[in-house]
Amino acid sequence: MPETRERREQRIAKLERLRELGIEPYPARVHRTHSTAEALEAFQQAPEGQRVTVRVAGRLMTIRVMGRSTFAHIADGSGRIQIYLRRDLLGEESYELFRRQVDVGDFIEAEGPLFRTRTGEITVEVHDWRLIAKALRPLPEKWHGLKDVETRYRQRYLDLIANEEVRQIFILRSKIIRAIRRFLDERGFLEVETPILQPIYGGAAARPFTTYHNALDRTLYLRIADELYLKRLIIGGFDKVYEIGHNFRNEGISVKHNPEFTAIEIYQAYADYNDMMRLVEELFSSVAQEVLGTTTITFQGHEINLAPPWRRLTMREAILQESGIDIEEHRDYESLWQAAEERGIKLTKQPNWGKLVEKLFAETVEPTLIQPTFITDYPVEISPLAKRKPEAPHLVERFEFFIGGLECGNAFTELNDPLDQRERFLAQRKEAEGGDEEAHPMDEDFLLAMEHGMPPTGGLGFGIDRMVMLFTDQTSIREVILFPQLRSKA
C-alpha cells in the first residue's frame, strides 16, 4: 500500500478511536485565553514569582516524547510556544491519549501555568489539553522545509506553514497596501470601486479575457485597467480618486507577469504629470519609511535610495545616452530601424515608430535604471489617453518610472480634449486594422462622458506586485502573489 494512503488511514483510525472514546475531533468552539505571543508576553510582564496561567491553541509543529513526559511546540498566527506534558500531572489516560492519538499537524488547546525550562524557554506546563482539529496528512519535513517550487505555489498553505520568510513577504505586502491607502486617504483621495466586468475594455494596451453574461446575452471583458471609469468619476466631480484592484491581461506568464495582478490607479483633478511625479516619489519613500523603517532598499545587491527627488530624463535623452541614437533625428520607422541596426542593436519588428522607440528604450535603457528614475515624454502613438506636449505635439506629457531595472508605473497629464481623444481612438482603430491586437478599442460611452467637460487632470498607475517585489527583494512575481497562475495538473 502506498505510504501516504497508509498514513492517512492510520490517522483516520486514530480519529475513529477518539470518537469511540466520546471525543469530538472537530469541536466548534475554542476556549483560549491568550495567543501564543500574548502568553509569552504575559509571562515576561508578570512580577517575579507570580504564577501566570494561560490556555493557548494552535497547530502542533513538533513533538518530543521522553517516556513519561513530552515536549511539543504549538504555533498560531502570532508565533509559537512550547508546551510540556507530564503523565503525573495529566493522569495516565489523558497523557496516553496525547501520545497515541495526536500527531504533528493536529490543532490542540492546552492550559496550564507558564514556567521557564532549564534552557530558558517559556513553556506551558499542561494541566489540561484538548484536541480541536485532527489533521489527516503529514506536514512537510521539519529540517529542510518545503523547497519544491511547484508544491510551494500549488499548496501555498504548506509553504506558509513551512517557510517563515514566505509568511513575512505576505505580511509585508499587506502592510505596503495599508500604507498606500493611509498615504492617499490622508491627502484627501477617495477610494472607489469600478467595474471589473466591462462591455468595452480599455485604459491600456493589452489583450483582454473575454467572458459572457447569460441574462444580458452579451460579451463582457475582464478589465485590463481602471482608467476610463476613474476618469468618468473625475468628470463627475470627485477631484481625487484611487482604486486598488486586479487587472486581467491575456498575455504570457513570466517572472514579471501574472495574468491577474494588483494595480493601483490614482487621478487628481487640476494637476498634471509633474504633480504625479512628486506624488510617486513621496508615496514610495513614505511607504518604505513606514513599512521598512528606511527609504533605502536593497534589491538584487543594489542599494536603492527612494528618497525624493528622483532622477528625471526624457525618453529622447535616455536613448541618446545609452545607444547614441537621437530619436528626433530618426522620426520615421525605417530610419530608426536602420540606426539601431547600424549600432548592432537587435530589435523585433513593431507596428509603428512609437512602439519601436519604446522597444529601443526597453532594450538599451531599461536595465540600466537601477536608481529610481522618471522617463518622460513618450511618443503620442503609444499613448492614446495622454495629453500632447504643447511645444511638441508628436510627444505626450507622460512618464514611466523605473526602479531596480523594473518598469514600475505609468502616468500622464490626462487627455481631456474630447475631439483629440476621438482622433486618438480612430488612430488606434487603424492600428488594430493593421494587426495590432493590443490597440485600444473605440469607446463612445467614454467620449460621451468627456464631451461633458473634464478638468485638467493628472493620472497615475503602478503595479502593486512589482512594488512588493522591490520591497522584499524578490525577482519572481510568483513570490509575491499568494496563488500565482499555473497550468492545471493532469
Added chain:
RNA sequence: GAGCCGUUAGCUCAGUCGGUAGAGCCCCUGCCUUUUAAGCAGGUUGUCGCGCGUUCGAGUCGCGCACGGCUCACCA
C-alpha cells in the same frame, strides 16, 4: 509560442559504466519525567512524472507527452 534544465519514498536529496532502488527526516514498536534537529534499539515505505522504443536486462540510452524552473518573445 521557442530554447535550455529539471521531475527518484510524505519532505530534502544520493543513485557510478545499463545488471536485485538508497540515505536522513517523517511514520510504526520498545526504552526514556526539563527536551528543543532530544537520544538509544528495531522496523515499514516506491507507478524512479507518463507513454512508446532500443536491449537478455532501463531510474540510467532514444523518441513523444505532461508539469515546473530559467531565458527569449509579449507586456505592467
